[in-house]
Amino acid sequence: MMQLLFVYNANSGAGHALLDALHKLLSPATYxxxxxxxxxxxxxxxxxxxxxxxxxxLPVVFLYRDQLVDLYPHLAALPLPAVFTDDTTGTVAPLVTAAEFRHLDLSGLMALVQARVAGARPPATP
Incomplete structure (x- = not known):
């Protein structure tokens, strides 16, 4: 079954989460x-x-940058954050790129994901 991979441009772990939260609060423009x-x-x-x-x-999976590299090493060079589709054959394709994220607000992100998911889903079988 196809799933969505939302990949943060941040590393996993409590220490990183704390540093990220502080960075967002103190200098959101550079986060x-x-x-x-x-x-x-x-x-x-x-x-x-x-x-x-x-x-x-579709099922949703959230990954951090370091987890992406571990699970999908062939995606390591792609700019993040990003959203990918991952189907049952192991094919991973971009759904929302890092460049697109720069121009979105939350409602724009939701609309874009919704529209692209509708186009990415295989047709239902009777």
């Missing part, structure tokens, strides 16, 4: 993870984003 900035407040996921994720027709 490098637009996905984090759009979908999280200082410490928790924005309620509208959380509700949106529950409406998606």
């Amino acid at each position: 490098s993870c637009t996905l984090c900035s759009l979908t999280y407040g200082a410490t928790r996921m924005r309620p509208e984003w959380k509700a949106f994720l529950q409406t998606l027709p």
Whole structure:
């Protein structure tokens, strides 16, 4: 089954999370993870984003930069953050690129993901 991979431009772990939260608060203009900035407040996921994720027709997986490299080494050179589709054959394709993230707000991100997911899903079989 196809799934969505949302990949943060940040590393996993409690220490990194604390540093990221401080960076977002003290210098949001220089924070490098637009996905984090759009979908999280200082410490928790924005309620509208959380509700949106529950409406998606595909399973959602969130990964950090270091986890992406471990699980999908062939994607390591791609700019992040990004959203990918991952199908059952192991084919991973970009859905939202890092360049596109630079021009989005949260509602724009949700609309773009929703529109592209609708186009990416295989037709239902009877």
